[in-house]
Amino acid sequence: MSTHEHGSEAHPAGSTRLFAYVWIWLVAITGFEVFLAYLRLRPELMLSLLVILSMVKAALIVSYFMHLKYEKLSLALILVPSTLFCICMIVIFFMPDGLRALQLRGH
Amino acid sequence: MHETKIDQALISSPWSGGTRPFAVNSKKLGMWLFIVSDTLTFSALLLAYSYVRLANPDWPRPFEIYPAIAKSTAMTIILLASSFTMVLGVAASRRNDRAKTVRYLLFTAAGGLLFVILHTTEWINLIHEGYTPWSTPQGVPLFGAAFFGITGLHMLHVTIGVIYLLTMAFGYGKDKFDADDVEVSGLYWHFVDLVWMFVFPMIYLMSVNLGA
Numbered sequence: 001m002s003t004h005e006h007g008s009e010a011h012p013a014g015s016t017r018l019f020a021y022v023w024i025w026l027v028a029i030t031g032f033e034v035f036l037a038y039l040r041l042r043p044e045l046m047l048s049l050l051v052i053l054s055m056v057k058a059a060l061i062v063s064y065f066m067h068l069k070y071e072k073l074s075l076a077l078i079l080v081p082s083t084l085f086c087i088c089m090i091v092i093f094f095m096p097d098g099l100r101a102l103q104l105r106g107h
Numbered sequence: 108m109h110e111t112k113i114d115q116a117l118i119s120s121p122w123s124g125g126t127r128p129f130a131v132n133s134k135k136l137g138m139w140l141f142i143v144s145d146t147l148t149f150s151a152l153l154l155a156y157s158y159v160r161l162a163n164p165d166w167p168r169p170f171e172i173y174p175a176i177a178k179s180t181a182m183t184i185i186l187l188a189s190s191f192t193m194v195l196g197v198a199a200s201r202r203n204d205r206a207k208t209v210r211y212l213l214f215t216a217a218g219g220l221l222f223v224i225l226h227t228t229e230w231i232n233l234i235h236e237g238y239t240p241w242s243t244p245q246g247v248p249l250f251g252a253a254f255f256g257i258t259g260l261h262m263l264h265v266t267i268g269v270i271y272l273l274t275m276a277f278g279y280g281k282d283k284f285d286a287d288d289v290e291v292s293g294l295y296w297h298f299v300d301l302v303w304m305f306v307f308p309m310i311y312l313m314s315v316n317l318g319a
Contacts, residue, residue, distance in 0.1 A: 050308035
């Protein structure tokens with residue numbers, strides 16, 4: 001948001017207070033993740049919870065610290081869905097085998 | 108800060124043949140595209156890691172709460188703090204406050220350097236305990252490959268980031284770079300932070316040793 005390039009300059013791109021607030025949330029979620037490590041959860045459950053929490057943190061970083069929330073919507077639309085689509089494709093290719101290995105192990 | 112007078116009608120719609128459909132400069136778009144490609148690199152690595160982690164019943168758990176988890180949690184907070192000073196640096200550069208921008212950039216680089224130093228001591232500890240990229244005391248070489256491969260690639264990013272930020276701090280101080288360049292370096296730095304937000308829980312917290 002360096003120059004007055006488009007119309008959404010009316011509101012400032014986040015205040016220091018807002019960023020501090022986001023930062024505290026990031027630290028709090030990290031703390032909760034460390035707390036989860038004490039609970040001896042099953043690895044599948046633990047990994048799923050950690051990935052979900054990390055995605056929340058990633059969304060906070062991308063939206064606020066990396067300013068994507070304050071950019072033109074077209075930029076977010078070209079970057080985020082394509083990335084998520086590619087990651088989903090990797091998951092779809094990998095996971096059936098991953099789950100099969102888990103089932104074989106259990107019996 | 109260069110004021111460009113662009114006909115608003117020209118860029119009002121991405122589909123209208125506007126010259127700047129994303130309303131960002133080319134450096135920023137370039138960095139975003141790099142970040143997307145790097146995201147996929149790390150995604151593939153972390154997904155492959157998740158697969159071997161879950162498929163392996165005897166996955167090593169070398170990280171005790173103290174010192175390994177305490178240290179890596181501190182490293183996480185240091186990296187998050189450096190992201191915060193980066194945000195302040197970008198904000199200062201937008202106000203054209205050169206002295207403050209340089210100071211925040213140097214704080215950010217110092218945070219990154221501290222992260223690398225702590226991470227190196229962590230690596231040395233593990234190597235002393237018999238963990239290498241190709242072997243572990245438990246005989247699960249995949250752990251060594253995954254741990255050193257993923258954290259090593261991340262550490263490489265942090266190291267490059269520290270050099271990038273120092274270059275930016277000195278160059279911006281000498282008027283070689285402008286506020287746009289500082290913002291682009293900020294994007295890179297936040298991305299390095301973001302990757303660690305996945306590496307720390309998935310690698311460290313999945314291998315915590317709570318004792319018997």
